[in-house]
Amino acid sequence: MRSQELGAVGRGLGLLADTWTLLILQRAFLGVRRYAGWRETLKISDATLSARLRSIVDAGLLETRSYREGGRERREYLLTERGADLWKLLITIWDWEKARVPRETPLPDIVHRACGEPALLLPRCASCGEPVGPRETEVTRAPGSPGLETLSRQHPRRTRGRLPEDPLSVLPGAMEIIGDRWGATVLGAALTGIRSFSCFATVLAISPEVLSDRLRRFVDLGVLSRTGSGEYRLTDKGRASFPIHVSLVEWSHRWLGGDGAPIDLTIRHRTCGAVLRLRLDCDRCGGTFDRRSVSPVRPG
Ligand SMILES: [Zn+2]
Ligand SMILES: [Zn+2]
Structure with a gap:
């Protein structure tokens, strides 16, 4: 029995x-x-950095390589193929924060190498090429998948330290929606059309305290709005976070499903019926982004 x-x-x-x-x-x-x-x-503490690097290496996203410097043996970390395949998740996070979260110091642009222009991303279905958002998709959850509480018990996380303040690292909106597993789960469920507190609680098997906290934070952030009847509806800003969630699901299917983890959630594009894979087009030239078409984005 593998249901757990x-x-x-x-x-x-x-x-x-x-x-x-x-x-x-x-x-x-x-x-x-x-x-x-x-x-x-x-500006991360040694304890946090060591722990995170260990879990990132264990997950196969970075691999270590030894080199010699000044007669001493040292170690560096390189992205593996599965780590490099996270480019879509990271660029959709960047794009959303850039387009949707007002800030004093603007984030550096995402520059599309092919046209040299600062670009915003246009999400499309890779199978049929049509523009795609949460309204054109259908999400199925495998019955009996255990909730995330299983994971929380298995891998307790340390308390978060103080975050750095340089412009590249300050992604306050995006980290609210994807930087914590419960928040990401709640917003992911909202993207599937769930609106009432009781439905969130039932589908996600989440404690009412955690659920209330995340819903309140999302209302404050402007990704959900609370209706007169007490339901939570996605705002345009919330709906625009769809590519971030799809990228995470797509990557998980490819690499963790490939490792034999059961597929617990599937997003289909209703228009063409295919399991959704995202294609990200450049709003300036219409070309398609891939892993190598982003110029390194640097501050200043
Ligand atoms: Zn399609
Ligand atoms: Zn372009």
Whole structure:
């Protein structure tokens, strides 16, 4: 009986819906390879950085390589293929924060290498090429998948430290919606059309305290609005976070489903019937982004 085994998407959330993990991976994409590089740019404590690097390496997203410097043996961390395949998740996080969260210092642009222009992303279905949002999709959950509480028991997380303040790391909106596994789960459920407190509680098997807290934070952030009848509806800003969730689900299917984790949640594009894979097009030239078409985004 494998019904208590956490599914691919549940595992993906457990692994990736964590602020420090996402910031460490973002830096790896920007070229950071060494322990000191993360410690300096993220102002992260040794205990937190060591623990996160260990879980990221255990999950196969970074691999270590030894090199010699000044006669000493040192270690660096390189993105593996499955780690590099997170580009879509990281770029959709960037794009959403850039387009949707007002801030004093603007985030650096996402520059599309093919046209050289600062771009916003247009999400489309990779199978049929049509633009896609939550209203054009259908989500199925496998019956009997255990909730995330299973995971929380298995992998307790340390309390979060103080976050760095440089412009690359400050993604306050995005980290609210994807930087914590419960928040990501609640918003993911809202994207599937769930609106009432009792439905969230039933579908997610989440404690009422945690659920109330996340719903309140999402209302404050403007991704959900509370109606007169007490329901929670997605705002445009909330709906625009759809590509982030799809990217996480898509990656989890590919890599954790590939490892044999049961598929616990599937998103289909209603228009063409295919399991949704995202294609991200450039709003300036109409070309399609891939892993190599983003110029390194750097502050200033
Ligand atoms: Zn389609
Ligand atoms: Zn372009």
